[in-house]
Amino acid sequence: MKRTPLWWRRLIAWFTPRRSLIVVEGDTLPKRLPLWSLVMARDDGEDWSVGLRCPCGCGQRLEMILLKGVKPRWDISVDPKGHVSLHPSVWLRDGCKSHFWVKGGKIVWCE
Numbered sequence: 001m002k003r004t005p006l007w008w009r010r011l012i013a014w015f016t017p018r019r020s021l022i023v024v025e026g027d028t029l030p031k032r033l034p035l036w037s038l039v040m041a042r043d044d045g046e047d048w049s050v051g052l053r054c055p056c057g058c059g060q061r062l063e064m065i066l067l068k069g070v071k072p073r074w075d076i077s078v079d080p081k082g083h084v085s086l087h088p089s090v091w092l093r094d095g096c097k098s099h100f101w102v103k104g105g106k107i108v109w110c111e
């Protein structure tokens with residue numbers, strides 16, 4: 001698939017709303033992920049994974065593991081306004097090869 005230009009992705013990121021977090025109970029994410037929100041699966045008070053749709057527009061479903069002791073894994077934080085940040089960045093080796101951060105609910109593209 002042809003990649004969308006970086007300036008275009010940055011423009012889209014600038015115009016789209018900040019992403020918030022939806023928490024679902026259980027250890028799996030719903031089949032259909034919302035367009036603009038991140039979804040986190042929480043089971044017994046333990047955060048399992050977080051999912052989002054690839055922000056480049058390719059529609060790819062991305063799932064990041066939050067469990068401790070698993071590699072690779074991510075840290076998630078939500079600020080008082082409900083905006084989500086992920087650490088480290090998300091880098092897809094296949095498909096659209098998107099590389100981005102989620103910071104304060106915004107997609108920050110890397111090149």
Ligand SMILES: [Zn+2]
Nearest residue numbers: 054056058096
């Ligand atoms: Zn993509």
